[in-house]
Amino acid sequence: MLSTVVGSLPAENHKPSNFKDKFLNAFGKYDPFRDAIRQAVFCQLDAGVDIISDGQTRGDMISAFSKYVPGMKIEKGNTYIVSKIKKPVSEISVNDLLFAKKLIREYYSGNVPENKNVKGIVTGPSTIVHSSRITSFYKNKDDAIIDLARSLKYEIDAIDKKVKPTYIQIDEPFLSTGMVNMKVAREAVDILHEDLNVPLAMHVCGTIDGAYRELSKFNVEIFDFEFAGNNVNLDVLRDNINLFKNKKIGFGCIDSSKNDMDSYESAENLVSQGIDIIGKENILLDPDCGLRRAPKKIAYEKLKLMNDIKNKY
Numbered sequence: 547m548l549s550t551v552v553g554s555l556p557a558e559n560h561k562p563s564n565f566k567d568k569f570l571n572a573f574g575k576y577d578p579f580r581d582a583i584r585q586a587v588f589c590q591l592d593a594g595v596d597i598i599s600d601g602q603t604r605g606d607m608i609s610a611f612s613k614y615v616p617g618m619k620i621e622k623g624n625t626y627i628v629s630k631i632k633k634p635v636s637e638i639s640v641n642d643l644l645f646a647k648k649l650i651r652e653y654y655s656g657n658v659p660e661n662k663n664v665k666g667i668v669t670g671p672s673t674i675v676h677s678s679r680i681t682s683f684y685k686n687k688d689d690a691i692i693d694l695a696r697s698l699k700y701e702i703d704a705i706d707k708k709v710k711p712t713y714i715q716i717d718e719p720f721l722s723t724g725m726v727n728m729k730v731a732r733e734a735v736d737i738l739h740e741d742l743n744v745p746l747a748m749h750v751c752g753t754i755d756g757a758y759r760e761l762s763k764f765n766v767e768i769f770d771f772e773f774a775g776n777n778v779n780l781d782v783l784r785d786n787i788n789l790f791k792n793k794k795i796g797f798g799c800i801d802s803s804k805n806d807m808d809s810y811e812s813a814e815n816l817v818s819q820g821i822d823i824i825g826k827e828n829i830l831l832d833p834d835c836g837l838r839r840a841p842k843k844i845a846y847e848k849l850k851l852m853n854d855i856k857n858k859y
């Protein structure tokens with residue numbers, strides 16, 4: 547059984563403090579997020595996480611992508627779709643993921659255990675478009691979603707080829723809301739999935755009892771759902787396991803909506819029920835969702851508790 551995170555971790559960007567950083571800053575070359583990535587990576591490795599993220603420290607899950615996409619514009623923190631969506635102006639997360647990989651090698655002094663690697667994370671086209679406002683060009687969200695999938699496909703392919711992650715995760719929190727055209731969302735994921743060398747995962751937040759049937763049709767190898775802060779999803783999975791056979795499940799076993807520590811007993815009980823339903827070999831343990839809002843120490847403790855449970859099985 548392996549462990550991972552959904553993605554985000556607490557982040558603070560650092561002002562340049564030493565001479566080298568001040569020098570870089572003077573030439574506009576200082577990256578205030580580099581230290582946050584380092585801390586996020588080491589926090590995950592210290593806690594025993596196998597498949598790590600870069601911490602998604604550069605900002606919210608919408609603008610972190612939309613700011614690179616021609617046709618989208620950010621104003622006062624909101625994203626607007628103002629013209630035809632095209633190929634991103636540059637790679638978006640590749641450099642951070644390569645940096646995270648370098649940090650993993652550094653952490654293990656070059657002898658990286660087989661299971662330790664990064665994963666790529668891209669916010670899904672349906673979620674980005676539904677979080678944006680269309681002001682011109684597109685008559686409906688669905689056409690914008692398909693064009694955005696084609697645009698984000700460049701990022702997905704760059705992660706696949708240059709980073710060689712364990713897998714790539716699409717974050718589509720909106721798919722459980724009932725607001726999204728699931729047929730179009732699926733077509734968008736099909737575009738992202740085409741010719742990938744690594745498995746594709748899809749993280750969906752919230753309760754899936756209204757959406758599981760549609761979700762199960764998506765062409766992904768891994769579904770990632772929350773089971774800790776949610777008392778419906780486990781029954782949905784148990785009762786409909788036939789729909790999810792041959793899939794792996796990212797099994798949210800830590801409540802990321804609270805900053806209180808989870809109880810070891812209840813988290814372990816949840817994991818053991820998950821194992822009974824889908825089998826140890828099909829589970830990736832992770833927290834329900836991102837841990838951005840947790841204090842650093844709590845984020846670490848939560849990940850540590852999850853890995854203590856992993857090590858028992």
Ligand SMILES: [Zn+2]
Nearest residue numbers: 750751834835
């Ligand atoms: Zn989530």
